[in-house]
Amino acid sequence: MxxxxxxxxxxxxxxxxxxxxxxxxxxxxxxxxxxxxxxxxxxxxxxxxxxxxxxxPTNADFPEPADLLNQLKGQRKKSIASLADIEVILELLDRAGGAL
The missing domain is CATH 1.20.5 (Single alpha-helices involved in coiled-coils or other helix-helix interfaces)
Structure with missing residues (x-):
């Protein structure tokens, strides 16, 4: 059992x-x-x-500052932007592109 x-x-x-x-x-x-x-x-x-x-976008290839200024002056005759302004803008854009 x-x-x-x-x-x-x-x-x-x-x-x-x-x-x-x-x-x-x-x-x-x-x-x-x-x-x-x-x-x-x-x-x-x-x-x-x-x-x-x-x-x-990686590093953007921007035109030369002088070329951009000439294009701007061609479209906006009374623009008060200077070559120095365009250079600073391009530097800012380049830095912003690197931050992406």
Whole structure:
């Protein structure tokens, strides 16, 4: 009779372990799926970042200050901007472009 009770207890323990193992397999499957989803999100974010870097302006090639001043004077005869003003504006634009 004791052997039967021991066998029954062992069977109960095996059933509990089996249920726990099933829960662990389910959790493992969920974690694998989550990792795959996160890896996909990371790849998409990296592609998006690379695309943004390719589109974002780098160092702009501005015309010479004197040329810009001549263009300005051609369009606005009474402009009071000086060559020094244009040089400062170009420096500001260049710095702003580097901050991007």
């Amino acid at each position: 004791q052997d039967y009770q021991e066998l029954k207890a062992a069977n109960k323990q095996l059933t509990e372990w089996d249920a726990e193992l099933n829960r662990l397999h389910e959790r493992d499957g969920d974690l694998v799926l989550k990792v795959q989803m996160l890896e996909q999100e990371l790849k998409e974010a990296q592609r998006s970042r690379e695309a943004n870097q390719n589109v974002a």
